[in-house]
Amino acid sequence: MTTPSSADDEVAYATTRHHDTAARRARGPPRQESGPLQFPPGDMVAAFGLHMHFQSLEQVLRERHPELAGRVLFDDSQGRMILKVLLSGTQSVGLAHLRVGHSIVWAVMGPVLNSEPSLWPLNTPNDVLVDAVHAHASAQLTGEPLPSPWRWNESEPSEMTELADLLDMRGVRVRRVVAGNGYFAYGPRHAPKLDVVDTREGAFLEAEFPEAFVRVSLKPTLGWLVDVHTPRWGGWGRVELAWCLRRTSSPTPGVPRTDVSVEELADLLGKGPEAWDTEPPWAPPEPAAPTSPKPRSAMQDSLFADLPVQNDVPEWMEEFPDLLDGFEESAPERRPGSLTPREITEAVLHQLTTLGFSDLVEGEAGIPIESEVFHIEWRSTTGKDLSAPEIQRLNGMAAAAGEELPKRLILITGGGLTRPAAEFADKAKAYAFHLDRTTGRLTALNSRAREASLPADTPGTRVLESW
Numbered sequence: 300m301t302t303p304s305s306a307d308d309e310v311a312y313a314t315t316r317h318h319d320t321a322a323r324r325a326r327g328p329p330r331q332e333s334g335p336l337q338f339p340p341g342d343m344v345a346a347f348g349l350h351m352h353f354q355s356l357e358q359v360l361r362e363r364h365p366e367l368a369g370r371v372l373f374d375d376s377q378g379r380m381i382l383k384v385l386l387s388g389t390q391s392v393g394l395a396h397l398r399v400g401h402s403i404v405w406a407v408m409g410p411v412l413n414s415e416p417s418l419w420p421l422n423t424p425n426d427v428l429v430d431a432v433h434a435h436a437s438a439q440l441t442g443e444p445l446p447s448p449w450r451w452n453e454s455e456p457s458e459m460t461e462l463a464d465l466l467d468m469r470g471v472r473v474r475r476v477v478a479g480n481g482y483f484a485y486g487p488r489h490a491p492k493l494d495v496v497d498t499r500e501g502a503f504l505e506a507e508f509p510e511a512f513v514r515v516s517l518k519p520t521l522g523w524l525v526d527v528h529t530p531r532w533g534g535w536g537r538v539e540l541a542w543c544l545r546r547t548s549s550p551t552p553g554v555p556r557t558d559v560s561v562e563e564l565a566d567l568l569g570k571g572p573e574a575w576d577t578e579p580p581w582a583p584p585e586p587a588a589p590t591s592p593k594p595r596s597a598m599q600d601s602l603f604a605d606l607p608v609q610n611d612v613p614e615w616m617e618e619f620p621d622l623l624d625g626f627e628e629s630a631p632e633r634r635p636g637s638l639t640p641r642e643i644t645e646a647v648l649h650q651l652t653t654l655g656f657s658d659l660v661e662g663e664a665g666i667p668i669e670s671e672v673f674h675i676e677w678r679s680t681t682g683k684d685l686s687a688p689e690i691q692r693l694n695g696m697a698a699a700a701g702e703e704l705p706k707r708l709i710l711i712t713g714g715g716l717t718r719p720a721a722e723f724a725d726k727a728k729a730y731a732f733h734l735d736r737t738t739g740r741l742t743a744l745n746s747r748a749r750e751a752s753l754p755a756d757t758p759g760t761r762v763l764e765s766w
Contacts, residue, residue, distance in 0.1 A: 349380065349396070350375065350380065353373055353375070353380050353382055354373060355425065356373075356382050356394065356425055356428060356429060357371060357373040357382055359425050359426065359429050360382065360384075360429040360432060360433070363426065363429055363430065363433070364429070364430075364433045367384055367433060367436060367437075370384050370385045370386075370436070371383070371384055371385075372384075372385060372391075379395070380395065380396070381393045381394065381395045382394040382395070382432065384432060384433075384436035386410060386436070386439050386440060390410035390439075391410060392407065392408070392409050392410065392432060392435045392436040392439060393407070393408050394406070394407050394408075394428060394429075394431075394432050395408070397416065397418070399418065399484055399491050399492065399493040400491070400492040400493045401493075402493050403421060404418045404419060404420065404421060404482060404493065405418065405419040405420070405421065405423055405428055406418055406419075407419070407428075407431050407432055407435055409435055409439060410439060412766060413765055413766055415484065415763050416484060417431060417435070417449075417452050418452070418482040418483060418484055418493070419431065419480060419482060420480075420482060423480075427454045430449075430454065431449060431454065434446060434449035435449070447460050447463070447464050448460040448476075448478075451463050451473070451476035451478075452476065452480055452482075452483070453476060453478050453479055453480055454479060454480065455478075455479055457478040457479070457502065458478075458502070458517060458556070458561055459476050459477070459478045459502045459503070459504050459515075459517060460476055460478060461561050462504055462515065462561050462564055462565055463476045463504055465561065465562065465565035466504075466506055466565055466568060466569065469565065469568075469569035470569075471506050471507075471508065471568065471569060472506060472507045472508075473504060473505070473506050474505045474506060474507050475504070475505040476502075476503075476504050476505075477496045477498060477502055477503050477504075478498070478502040479498060480498075481494075481495055481496030481497065481498045482494075482495060482496075483496070483761070483763075484763050485761040485762055485763050486763065486764065487764050488763065488764055488765070488766050491763060494761050500518070500519075500746075500749065500750065501516055501517050501518040501519055501750065502516070502517045503515060503516040503517070505758070506568070507758075508571060508572060510529060510571075510572055511527050511528065511529045511572045512527070512528045512529075512758035512759075513525065513526070513527055513528075513568065514526045514528075514535075514754055515564065515568070517556060518553060518750040519750070520728075520746075520747055520750060521551070521552055521553030521747075521750045521751060522553040522554050522555040522556045522558070522559075523540060523553060523554045523555075523556060523559055523564065524537065524540070524552065524553050524554075524655075524751075525537070525538040525540050525564075525568070525575070526538070526753055526754055527572060527575065527577050528754075528757070528758050529572070532579055532580050533580075534580030534581075534582070534753075535580055535753040535754050536577045536578050536579045536580045536653065536753075537552075537577065537578050537653055537654060537655055537753065538575045538576065538577050539575075539576040539577065539578065539655070539657070540553075540554045540559070541554050542576050543567055543574070543575055543576055544559055544563060544567065545558075548657045548658075549655070549657060550656065550657055550658040550670070550671070550672040550673070551655065551656065551672070552654050552655030552656065552750075552751040553655065553750075553751070578652060578653040578655075579653070580653060580753070581646065581649045581650045581653055583646070583738045583739055583740060584638060584642050584646065584738075584739060637736060637737055638736060638737070638738075638739050640667075642739060643734070643736065643739055644661060644667045644668065645661075645739075646738075646739025646740070646741075647667075647668065647711060647734065647739065647741065648661060648668055650739075650740075650741050651668075651709070651741070653753070654751045654752070654753070655751065656670070656673065656709070658670050658671055658672055658673075659673070659675075670706075670709075672706060672707060673697075673706055673707050673708070673709045673730075674696065674697035674698075674700040674701075674706040674707070674708055674709070675709045675710075675711065676693050676696065676697065676708060676709070676710050676711070677711050677712075678710065678711070678712040678713065678714065679712075679713045679736075680712065680713055680714050681713040681714055682714060683714045683715075684714055684715040684716055684717045684720070685710075685712060685714060685715070685716050685717070685720050686717050686719070686720055687717065687719035687720045687722075687723045689720065690708075690710070690716065690720045690723050690724050690727075690729070690731075691723060693708055693710060694708045694723075694724075694727045694729060697729070707727070707728055707729060707730075708724070708727065708729035708730070709729070709730045709731075709732075710724070710729065710730070710731040710732065710744075711732055711734050711741070712731070712732070712733060712734065712744070713733070713734055713736060714733070715733060715744060716731055716744045716745060721744060721745040721746070722745075724744075724745040724747070725745050725746050725747050728747065729745070729747065730743075730745070730747055730748040730751060731743070731744040731745045731748055732744060732748055
């Protein structure tokens with residue numbers, strides 16, 4: 300198969316192979332002169348159903364947008380099915396089934412060869428599909444830009460499409476908007492892959508500045524978050540949004556959606572990174588060279604493994620003088636493949652602060668990190684998932700730790716959570732993180748902690764390449 304040379308050729312080039320003979324099959328099986336009754340094969344039935352679907356889309360498009368009725372054409376020739384809106388000459392806007400990776404999706408393609416297709420799930424309502432075709436075709440016919448929200452690959456206006464419009468007016472390049480439709484193509488044109496964004500975790504917008512890449516998120520429980528990635532950092536940091544907008548700090552990540560308007564966000568972002576107060580990303584400590592600390596007893600090793608963050612002698616150990624022998628000399632040493640307690644404290648504190656837990660401070664012996672709003676519980680057990688009753692007990696301890704108001708729970712564990720435990724943690728507005736003791740890295744264990752986490756992907760890795 301040769302590389303396409305026009306937009307219509309691109310549609311034909313990208314249309315899935317299993318539709319190559321769909322039009323022919325849709326006309327029905329050849330007549331049988333004699334013999335037993337035969338039923339058509341499944342792929343023939345599917346092709347006939349698809350043919351009927353395209354005919355239905357053609358009718359809906361003519362009815363909903365009669366001004367285009369004379370330009371609408373259902374093309375089922377050459378072994379492919381495409382619903383077209385003719386523009387001029389051989390150019391058209393087309394709707395077709397497209398194989399992207401291992402999936403089949405709806406694709407709206409324009410006449411420009413290098414344009415990015417607008418992808419939609421197979422269960423997209425007919426009205427949305429024909430309205431998308433109408434929007435793309437009308438923009439081509441009038442010479443006007445594709446209107447919002449269709450230009451952002453969305454079918455309904457939202458706070459995120461409104462923000463994208465405002466940023467675009469301010470000269471900011473908006474790369475992607477995810478609010479209701481999370482389907483995008485990326486990778487090489489001849490073999491594109493499908494990126495499906497889970498919209499249940501909230502909407503987001505990605506924008507590109509000369510010196511930074513920005514993701515603005517609207518989370519179901521946390522509200523607005525703004526994260527920044529720069530080449531200088533090589534990672535994601537988080538804008539202190541409450542401080543930038545109100546000169547106030549919030550002990551929890553995010554700003555409630557009711558506390559800030561879309562216009563305020565657009566004004567702030569339009570000023571550029573130099574106007575943002577941003578917590579830089581955390582970098583894991585460098586691996587330590589092997590050392591030869593003073594040997595410990597087996598009992599000391601087991602105790603030290605369960606002390607997540609302290610180099611100082613905990614008060615309770617003073618009652619066991621035989622365990623203290625060699626503690627001061629050996630406890631601060633980092634064993635190969637692990638971090639010292641102080642390094643773990645600093646790693647956890649830095650990461651939580653970057654996420655937006657702004658009132659955390661390093662504590663005293665026995666309480667590695669302190670907060671007026673949160674109670675931090677450490678569990679070093681590895682290979683074991685904490686149960687819902689255990690999380691309920693820890694949450695009760697956190698509530699009781701508050702002097703005037705109940706405190707909320709932040710759990711740092713070397714293990715995981717059962718599904719009921721994670722669900723209870725979400726209901727209790729708690730945050731649960733897994734701690735990798737070899738690197739100090741935190742990983743979210745429940746939905747609320749995942750909402751607070753920084754983006755995982757590197758900007759520019761999921762884009763569609765040019766021909």
